[in-house]
Amino acid sequence: MNLLGVWAIYRFEMARFGRTFWTSLVVPVITTSLYFIVFGSAIGSRMTEIGGVPYGAFIVPGLILLSMFTESIGNASFGIYMPKWAGTIYEILSAPISPLETVIAYVGAAATKSVIVGLVIFATAHLFVDLPVAHPFAMFAFLILMAVTFCLFGFLIGIWAQSFEQLQVIPLLVVYPLTFLGGAFYSIKMLPPLWQTVTLFNPVVYLISGFRWTFFGKGDVTMAASIGALALFLGLCLAIVIWMFRTGYRLKS
Amino acid sequence: MRPGQSLCSIVMTQPAPDTPATPALAISGLAKTYASGVVALHAVDLTVARGEIFALLGPNGAGKTTLINAVCGIVTPSGGSAHALGHDTRTDYRSARRLIGLVPQELHTDAFETVLATVSFSRKLFGRSRDDAFIEKLLRDLTLWDKRDAKIMELSGGMKRRVMIAKALSHEPELLFLDEPTAGVDVDLRRDMWEMVRGLRERGVTIVLTTHYIEEAEEMADRVGVIAKGRLIIVEETRTLMKKLGRKTLTLNLAQPLGAIPEALANWNLALAGDGHELVYEFDTQAEATGVPSLLRAMSDLDIGFKDLNTKQSSLEDIFVDLVHESAAEKHP
Ligand SMILES: Nc1ncnc2c1ncn2[C@@H]1O[C@H](COP(=O)(O)OP(=O)(O)OP(=O)(O)O)[C@@H](O)[C@H]1O
Ligand SMILES: [Mg+2]
Numbered sequence: 001m002n003l004l005g006v007w008a009i010y011r012f013e014m015a016r017f018g019r020t021f022w023t024s025l026v027v028p029v030i031t032t033s034l035y036f037i038v039f040g041s042a043i044g045s046r047m048t049e050i051g052g053v054p055y056g057a058f059i060v061p062g063l064i065l066l067s068m069f070t071e072s073i074g075n076a077s078f079g080i081y082m083p084k085w086a087g088t089i090y091e092i093l094s095a096p097i098s099p100l101e102t103v104i105a106y107v108g109a110a111a112t113k114s115v116i117v118g119l120v121i122f123a124t125a126h127l128f129v130d131l132p133v134a135h136p137f138a139m140f141a142f143l144i145l146m147a148v149t150f151c152l153f154g155f156l157i158g159i160w161a162q163s164f165e166q167l168q169v170i171p172l173l174v175v176y177p178l179t180f181l182g183g184a185f186y187s188i189k190m191l192p193p194l195w196q197t198v199t200l201f202n203p204v205v206y207l208i209s210g211f212r213w214t215f216f217g218k219g220d221v222t223m224a225a226s227i228g229a230l231a232l233f234l235g236l237c238l239a240i241v242i243w244m245f246r247t248g249y250r251l252k253s
Numbered sequence: 254m255r256p257g258q259s260l261c262s263i264v265m266t267q268p269a270p271d272t273p274a275t276p277a278l279a280i281s282g283l284a285k286t287y288a289s290g291v292v293a294l295h296a297v298d299l300t301v302a303r304g305e306i307f308a309l310l311g312p313n314g315a316g317k318t319t320l321i322n323a324v325c326g327i328v329t330p331s332g333g334s335a336h337a338l339g340h341d342t343r344t345d346y347r348s349a350r351r352l353i354g355l356v357p358q359e360l361h362t363d364a365f366e367t368v369l370a371t372v373s374f375s376r377k378l379f380g381r382s383r384d385d386a387f388i389e390k391l392l393r394d395l396t397l398w399d400k401r402d403a404k405i406m407e408l409s410g411g412m413k414r415r416v417m418i419a420k421a422l423s424h425e426p427e428l429l430f431l432d433e434p435t436a437g438v439d440v441d442l443r444r445d446m447w448e449m450v451r452g453l454r455e456r457g458v459t460i461v462l463t464t465h466y467i468e469e470a471e472e473m474a475d476r477v478g479v480i481a482k483g484r485l486i487i488v489e490e491t492r493t494l495m496k497k498l499g500r501k502t503l504t505l506n507l508a509q510p511l512g513a514i515p516e517a518l519a520n521w522n523l524a525l526a527g528d529g530h531e532l533v534y535e536f537d538t539q540a541e542a543t544g545v546p547s548l549l550r551a552m553s554d555l556d557i558g559f560k561d562l563n564t565k566q567s568s569l570e571d572i573f574v575d576l577v578h579e580s581a582a583e584k585h586p
């Protein structure tokens with residue numbers, strides 16, 4: 001194990017975030033506040049409750065997930081795309097550090113930041129709504145696992161991307177559709193039966209449902225399905241990323 | 254024992270003991286074909302002894318960078334193997350890479366980092382614990398200490414190159430690769446660089462460097478390898494190679510064209526060119542007598558006048574062409 005090497009990369013990445021710390025926290029806070037004003041107050045006043053939960057509180061897990069998803073993909077993909085683009089990746093590739101260690105360092109740093117963003121939004125939400133948390137430990141564990149999974153996903157996009165366009169198009173093409181159609185701001189039980197079935201192929205449905213369960217004790221799908229989907233998504237991303245490093249896919253020629 | 258490595262494979266591939274006799278670098282059959290189909294390296298074999306300074310000399314696109322990158326883990330070789338101080342650079346990459354330092358050809362730096370931060374980072378990345386005194390000495394040696402808190406983007410190109418060198422030396426490697434260390438570098442820095450290389454050698458560091466310049470190889474290296482079109486066509490002690498390479502041609506523009514070389518000039522290695530308007534004499538600059546004065550005297554005796562003359566050191570490219578032809582001729586007599 002090259003723990004010093006892992007720590008060096010982790011610190012390097014955290015320092016990079018540190019330089020833009022305030023802007024990167026202000027943006028999600030403002031976005032979240034806007035969502036609360038639009039969805040929570042304007043629309044929420046019309047649709048008061050979903051499954052016994054006030055609408056303002058109901059959308060909080062979805063909001064946290066959405067912000068963490070975009071932040072994670074942005075940070076993790078940029079974290080590995082930049083050295084590739086600037087050429088500084090030569091040093092990582094020539095260092096005595098294994099693929100898994102490299103991934104732990106980069107993804108660990110990006111996930112740390114995503115967790116901070118998630119917690120800041122969680123705190124912001126308290127300004128707008130009463131927010132009970134039924135299972136605080138499960139909620140925190142879910143938050144961390146989601147951050148790691150999203151960051152792994154972002155990391156593999158960063159390796160895959162060969163231009164800044166590709167780097168930016170994924171969030172637009174993947175994150176927003178999956179999140180908005182995945183029931184971030186409504187219960188999929190409100191959809192017509194056919195659409196409910198289609199939606200079950202969307203992995204985000206399971207994540208939101210599980211995350212919401214940790215808050216309100218109930219979700220759209222079973223907790224087992226949620227945990228299973230999260231584990232599957234995480235495992236798949238990790239396997240692909242390790243494969244990329246082993247074979248040097250788009251990292252080495 | 255590393256995880257995933259069976260006892261059997263350890264017994265079979267007796268790890269070369271890291272004794273002074275172990276070469277610093279042992280490359281065998283190292284080959285690289287890029288995805289584009291370009292064959293950048295044809296099965297190259299090379300051994301560099303400990304403490305040696307080895308220069309890889311070759312024109313653009315010869316495969317110098319590819320060779321270095323294939324050893325350092327930046328390019329995946331298509332075949333063959335490389336050992337650094339007895340450690341296989343692929344199967345035992347951790348041990349190998351700890352001992353290797355690399356200064357790449359291009360200046361790749363983190364623009365927003367400070368000099369001190371980026372050099373300290375490199376040391377830790379290579380698994381060495383913090384050593385402020387060592388890093389300070391390193392930066393002082395490279396005259397970077399005053400700039401330690403400057404962001405890298407604020408530095409000049411030459412200073413960036415020093416930063417790259419400091420990064421490569423930060424983990425105290427025993428085998429250092431310098432890929433064109435003097436490209437785009439002024440005379441002062443070049444001299445510093447040579448001094449640094451000699452200083453490192455005194456401490457027992459083995460150095461493999463690439464260059465386009467014969468003089469540089471001559472100045473610095475114990476041995477020189479000439480690489481062209483992905484083949485290592487010659488590996489020689491520097492002195493021996495310089496003898497072979499130090500040829501000049503003297504071209505005389507004749508006043509009257511000659512049909513043939515006169516009998517009286519048969520002792521000189523002469524050729525006619527330009528429809529008999531030019532007389533070309535090839536000679537060895539390192540020989541005791543070049544034969545130029547006597548040739549001119551003999552010509553004047555024969556009343557062969559000339560309008561103009563010039564001498565030309567055979568350029569590196571000419572030399573490569575010659576060498577490639579020579580080595581091809583040796584293989585297929
Ligand atoms: N990433 C790559 N993909 C495809 N071909 C490449 C790549 N890198 C190098 N090549 C090709 O491989 C050959 C060897 O290139 P290399 O960079 O090793 O040469 P070099 O001897 O270092 O040249 P120079 O003196 O210009 O630095 C060249 O034909 C080059 O075009
Ligand atoms: Mg090169």
